[in-house]
Amino acid sequence: MSALHWAGLLLLAAVAGAVVPFQSAINTNLARGLGHPLWATLASLLVSVLVLLPVIAALRLPLPSLAFIGKAPLWMWAGGAFGVCFVALAVMLVPKLGASGFVALALAGQVLASMVLDHFGLFGLLEKQLTLPRVFGAVLLMAGVVLIQFSPALEKSATAVG
Template sequence: MSTLHWAGLLLLAAIAGAVVPFQSAINANLGRSLGHPLWATLASLVVSMLVLLPIVAALRLPLPSLDFIGKAPLWMWAGGVFGVCFISLALMLLPRLGASGFIALALAGQVVASLALDHFGLFGLVERQLTLPRLFGAMLLIVGVGLIQFSAAPARAVLSAS
């Protein structure tokens, strides 16, 4: 893989991470406006589907095999459950922890879980041994989370836009 291609992949991964706090903040506001975070979760998922369906149609992707749907292990469908969990918790926690605090804590959880997924090669992932440098990197991230969350200045009251 060329260096330029690799750099492009790294940039796309960073963009994927950068949109998360925007999604969470927007959905938190939507949840307040709709009266409950779960309504915002539902709205977010419906909008996702409405955006994705025309893309799938434009790409003329073949329909998935109904045979596979019946044979797939249950864990393969858990992604949707985890998506609802993340969106709903982001809606509830982001206003209380702040964007940087919530995202830092979420990232720390993602790194710790990812190290376990890699180490054991779970869900078909390539095994990547948990080495001391990888463990040290995770510990540095957790220290960074603590600095981000617990060194913030006291919260200021936010004036309502309405």
């Protein structure tokens, strides 16, 4: 893989992460207007379908294989349930934790779960052993989460002591 291709993938991953706080903040306001976070979750996912269908049509993607659909294991369909879980929890937690707190904690959960998935090569992923440097990187990320989420409390206690 060329360095330019790799840089493009890194940029796309960063964009994917950058949309999360926007989505969460917008859906939080939608929940207020609709009266409940689950209504906002449903609306968000319906808009996702309405945006995705014309893209699929424009790209002229072939229909999926009915044979695969019939024999795919049930766990392969869980992605949608995880999506509902993420969107609904974001809508419920962003007002309480703030966008940065929610994203930091969500990132911490993603890193920990990803390391388990990689270590065991679950769901057909390439195995990546849990090494000391990878664990150290996760610990540094967790320390960052603590600083992002609890820095106002830490500042107050430092001021009270000083």
